[in-house]
Amino acid sequence: MEDMDKDKATHAEMGHDMQPRVPRAQIVLVTLLTLGMLAAGILIAGWFGDFSMHAGTVMEGHTMPGTSSSSMAGMAGSSMGGHEMQPVDVSQAPTAPIFARGNQPLEFTLVNGVKEYHLTPQVVLWSILPTVQVGAYSYNGTVPGPMLRLTVGDRVRFVVKNELPEPTSIHWHGLQIDNSQDGAADVTQKPIEPGETFTYEWTVPPTPGTYFYHTHFNGDRQQALGLYGLLEIEPQNPVPTVDVDVPILLQEWTVINGGTFPAMDFAGMQPNFFTINGKSYPETETINVKVGQKVRLRLVGSGQFIHPMHLHGQPFRIVATDGNPVPEGAQLLKDTVLVGPGERYDVEFVARAPGKWLFHCHINHHITNDGVEEQGGGGLTMIVNIQE
Ligand SMILES: [Cu+2]
Structure with a gap:
């Protein structure tokens, strides 16, 4: 008995007794204080924090936290990385016809044995979809610019009249020509000022293949706004080896509240529209071929993002990289190829078989138009229509 009493006393001293030693009034007071502080925290966060849903945050019923046009809208007009983020000024820009297409062969005039071409960098309102116009930087009013199909050994001249509101230059990407004609602004030449004309002249090098030309002044803005075009070098006596030859020039666009901004990954300007040859699916061209016909796709990384381009229904053979033929034994058979900026x-x-086969980028956001699929795709999607 004594032992048990002793135990009880010890428990009580150690505070393990079930009877509360704190007065009830004090417990109520502390509880009320705690609840009051919680309520104050919620109210203060509500006043100073931003928990609201912005217009544009909800797209097609999906919330888009921190992506796409909603979060970028706040960046528009602000200064990032030294760039003033203003939409392209289209107040003076002509509107390209809705049916206009880029990659059209550029005519030349022969001047004393030199093939002379005219390229005019200019702002244009360009339709990437019937309902979506972008403020583009273009060569001769189209995106991409005109196609230059040049022949090995030809002497060529390019008269470049800058009608942009800012300086520019043209770089002949991948070509082995004289350094003075390389078009690297502030390195091999002075930038071509607005209103100025600059002339490039060189001999087409003996390297047939797929190349392109693009601006080399503020390229992160200018090329991302459309200043690029296809350049093909052909041998002197070309022998057709394919039935259908399709250039595929890729680009990304950032369109916010109808204003066009250059898509810049590292400045947080994520694109929300994507184009093949200046058009978003379903406006991209359809490749019509018959079973047994040979198709060549000339993929050009003319944008600023990497695109894993994928063909449904059959693999393809990579026959040339960056304008250089791949020896037959080394040609990879693949159905997806990563096309990075600058690559061809x-x-x-x-x-192989009849049907409508898709060719598309496999970053699936790149096959939407502002996050929305239309007719089974969008952006970097096209159809290869194979018939019997
Ligand atoms: Cu892509």
């Missing part, structure tokens, strides 16, 4: 891949396949 010529891929070929023989149409």
